[in-house]
Amino acid sequence: MRTVVRCYRSAMPKTGPDEVETEAPVEDRSSLLEVDDEERPARELTGWAERVVAVTAFAVALLVVWQVFRPLPQGSQYYLVIFLAATLPLVFLSYRSGLRFLDRDGGPGIADWSLAVLAVFVALYPVLPWTIGSGGGGYNSFLDRQGLLDPVDVGMGAVLLVLVLEACRRTTGWVLVAVCVVFLAYGYYGGYLPQGWSVAHAGLDFGQIVDALYNSGSGFYGTPLDVAATYIVLFTLYGAVLEFSGAAQFFVDLSVAAFRRSRGAAGRTAVASGFLLGTVSGSGTATAVTIGAVTWPILRRAGYPPEQAGGMLAAAGVGAILSPPTLGVAAFIVAEYLEVSYVTVLGWALIPTVLYYLGILLAVEIDARRLGTTGVEFDGVSAWRLLLRFGYHFLSLIAIVVLLLIGVSATRAVVYATALAFVLAFLDKRTRASARSPRHVFQAIGSGVRAALPVVAVCASAGVITAMTTKTGLGSQLAALLVRLAKSLSDNHTVVLACTVVLAAIALALLGLAVPVTASFIIGWVIIGPALLALDVPPPAAAMFVFYYSVLSEVTPPTALAAVGAAAVTGARTVPTMWQALKYALPAFLVPVVFVLTEPGEYLLGRGPVLGIIWATLVACLGVAALAVATGGWIFGLGPAGPVARVLAAVGGLLLLYLETGALIAGLIALIAAIGVTLLARRRTT
Numbered sequence: 002m003r004t005v006v007r008c009y010r011s012a013m014p015k016t017g018p019d020e021v022e023t024e025a026p027v028e029d030r031s032s033l034l035e036v037d038d039e040e041r042p043a044r045e046l047t048g049w050a051e052r053v054v055a056v057t058a059f060a061v062a063l064l065v066v067w068q069v070f071r072p073l074p075q076g077s078q079y080y081l082v083i084f085l086a087a088t089l090p091l092v093f094l095s096y097r098s099g100l101r102f103l104d105r106d107g108g109p110g111i112a113d114w115s116l117a118v119l120a121v122f123v124a125l126y127p128v129l130p131w132t133i134g135s136g137g138g139g140y141n142s143f144l145d146r147q148g149l150l151d152p153v154d155v156g157m158g159a160v161l162l163v164l165v166l167e168a169c170r171r172t173t174g175w176v177l178v179a180v181c182v183v184f185l186a187y188g189y190y191g192g193y194l195p196q197g198w199s200v201a202h203a204g205l206d207f208g209q210i211v212d213a214l215y216n217s218g219s220g221f222y223g224t225p226l227d228v229a230a231t232y233i234v235l236f237t238l239y240g241a242v243l244e245f246s247g248a249a250q251f252f253v254d255l256s257v258a259a260f261r262r263s264r265g266a267a268g269r270t271a272v273a274s275g276f277l278l279g280t281v282s283g284s285g286t287a288t289a290v291t292i293g294a295v296t297w298p299i300l301r302r303a304g305y306p307p308e309q310a311g312g313m314l315a316a317a318g319v320g321a322i323l324s325p326p327t328l329g330v331a332a333f334i335v336a337e338y339l340e341v342s343y344v345t346v347l348g349w350a351l352i353p354t355v356l357y358y359l360g361i362l363l364a365v366e367i368d369a370r371r372l373g374t375t376g377v378e379f380d381g382v383s384a385w386r387l388l389l390r391f392g393y394h395f396l397s398l399i400a401i402v403v404l405l406l407i408g409v410s411a412t413r414a415v416v417y418a419t420a421l422a423f424v425l426a427f428l429d430k431r432t433r434a435s436a437r438s439p440r441h442v443f444q445a446i447g448s449g450v451r452a453a454l455p456v457v458a459v460c461a462s463a464g465v466i467t468a469m470t471t472k473t474g475l476g477s478q479l480a481a482l483l484v485r486l487a488k489s490l491s492d493n494h495t496v497v498l499a500c501t502v503v504l505a506a507i508a509l510a511l512l513g514l515a516v517p518v519t520a521s522f523i524i525g526w527v528i529i530g531p532a533l534l535a536l537d538v539p540p541p542a543a544a545m546f547v548f549y550y551s552v553l554s555e556v557t558p559p560t561a562l563a564a565v566g567a568a569a570v571t572g573a574r575t576v577p578t579m580w581q582a583l584k585y586a587l588p589a590f591l592v593p594v595v596f597v598l599t600e601p602g603e604y605l606l607g608r609g610p611v612l613g614i615i616w617a618t619l620v621a622c623l624g625v626a627a628l629a630v631a632t633g634g635w636i637f638g639l640g641p642a643g644p645v646a647r648v649l650a651a652v653g654g655l656l657l658l659y660l661e662t663g664a665l666i667a668g669l670i671a672l673i674a675a676i677g678v679t680l681l682a683r684r685r686t687t
Contacts, residue, residue, distance in 0.1 A: 246423070
């Protein structure tokens with residue numbers, strides 16, 4: 002999900018020349034600040050283009066809300082046809098082609114308008130009451146031709162395929178498009194592969210490929226687009242209303258005010274801001290840039306180098322994709338694939354989110370001591386006064402959780418929360434005037450839909466991958482190949498599972514370097530998910546493993562988008578910033594392995610007896626702390642940790658995370674040894 006990033010002015014007044022500025026000093030980089038995990042910057046539209054896009058986006062918002070309470074009688078796929086026909090043209094008007102001879106200096110050109118009109122026609126073709134083909138018009142007639150499309154149907158589907166891939170290219174680049182083309186080529190040419198190959202299949206002709214994409218529930222109108230057209234758009238609308246009401250700035254201001262006069266306060270402020278803003282953002286890159294614009298001046302005055310500060314901001318921002326109640330897009334797809342409620346997925350994510358931010362906080366405290374940072378003092382409104390005045394912004398978040406817990410669907414819960422957030426906006430005199438303006442309300446609601454356009458393009462393109470995987474059986478074939486490769490190394494089930502997990506983690510990390518988080522999860526689930534399930538890994542553990550490793554690609558060099566955005570704010574070198582972000586998030590790379598490698602690992606997903614969950618969480622916290630010592634090179638209360646102590650701490654942390662009795666004892670011994678070595682080294686130095 003996307004959060005438009007702007008440079009806000011803090012609500013806390015400045016009182017002196019030494020005051021820390023909370024307005025972003027990055028005016029010269031303003032073009033870099035409107036970013037997201039899944040997209041390129043959009044056009045600044047004016048004139049008729051802006052009017053058409055704004056009106057259409059507002060109409061889509063009304064349609065989405067209407068579908069929540071009064072679903073269209075023709076079924077969900079009919080709704081998805083209408084939704085894609087309304088949103089796909091907006092991509093061509095809102096995003097540049099990247100080709101100089103087509104792009105105008107201002108708004109969309111003739112080619113963009115032509116593609117938009119063509120997208121409306123071919124996307125609506127299945128539901129038109131008339132047809133230029135021989136099969137008859139109307140949606141029911143189109144469905145009756147499933148598997149037997151006439152030439153006009155195939156032509157329309159082929160054009161829609163090209164338009165969907167072009168929309169994906171405009172919003173996310175060439176990589177995902179290339180992946181889709183590879184899957185299409187596999188579907189078409191798979192019959193020519195040697196029959197002895199495990200991935201060979203009978204082959205599909207072009208008509209069968211278009212039928213799978215255009216007239217089935219696994220292609221363009223499959224689960225990914227269904228999630229985008231329901232959950233994602235509603236949550237982006239919610240985020241737009243929160244931004245309109247000033248909630249985003251309140252969360253950042255509250256974090257700044259909460260840690261004002263303590264050592265390490267600057268780092269804690271950045272982490273707390275990332276967590277609070279992440280609960281409503283769902284976008285790692287946008288969150289990193291937003292909190293960086295406000296907290297970088299504080300971090301700089303405290304003594305943080307640009308690279309360390311950028312890495313900290315990136316790691317804190319990526320937590321937005323992991324933070325309930327608004328997780329990343331892939332979390333909604335997890336709920337759909339496993340056929341569970343969204344609140345169940347939130348429960349699975351709760352403890353891992355705590356462990357993630359615990360690791361970052363410990364790393365921040367270690368850096369504060371290792372770098373010798375200073376406390377930054379400033380005058381301003383206290384945290385308690387901010388809570389008393391603007392604490393109502395938390396009510397809509399609380400409302401979502403409460404409604405989900407009492408059994409209200411996620412779609413209705415977010416609609417009610419959005420309405421509540423809009424009503425609460427009138428309590429702030431700074432937004433009251435805007436809230437009274439129909440034009441501002443119109444723009445705020447429309448911006449929520451426009452924010453979801455890149456996700457729509459990605460999810461529609463992901464339908465190519467899921468359709469080809471389903472039609473050819475590629476997912477089960479690759480899963481069997483992965484398990485066979487692991488079994489070639491050992492016959493022991495535990496070793497086979499460990500090897501499969503390692504290979505899957507590497508594959509997901511490499512996949513995440515090339516495609517957005519949502520696409521990475523979808524590809525990973527259809528290929529790696531079956532391999533984990535074949536080794537008796539519980540579906541929730543397998544799904545969350547794939548989800549977390551898809552997310553953690555955001556801080557993995559060389560394409561860590563969150564680190565790129567943070568480096569743009571701090572003026573740091575990009576690659577060193579990525580390595581710093583990886584250092585902060587490193588413990589989180591190991592926690593998902595626990596889900597699938599050990600039986601008590603499911604306790605970290607909140608699945609199991611209460612005492613078991615508490616025990617596993619405490620042990621995992623100790624393991625994360627040990628890993629933080631290993632990566633940061635500092636033991637609290639003792640000082641710097643030498644190489645031997647860091648190695649012992651790393652071994653102890655890994656053993657503790659295994660969550661087995663023998664490993665627990667060995668991990669504690671290794672951790673005690675690390676402390677003993679540090680004590681001896683300190684005594685010698687003294």
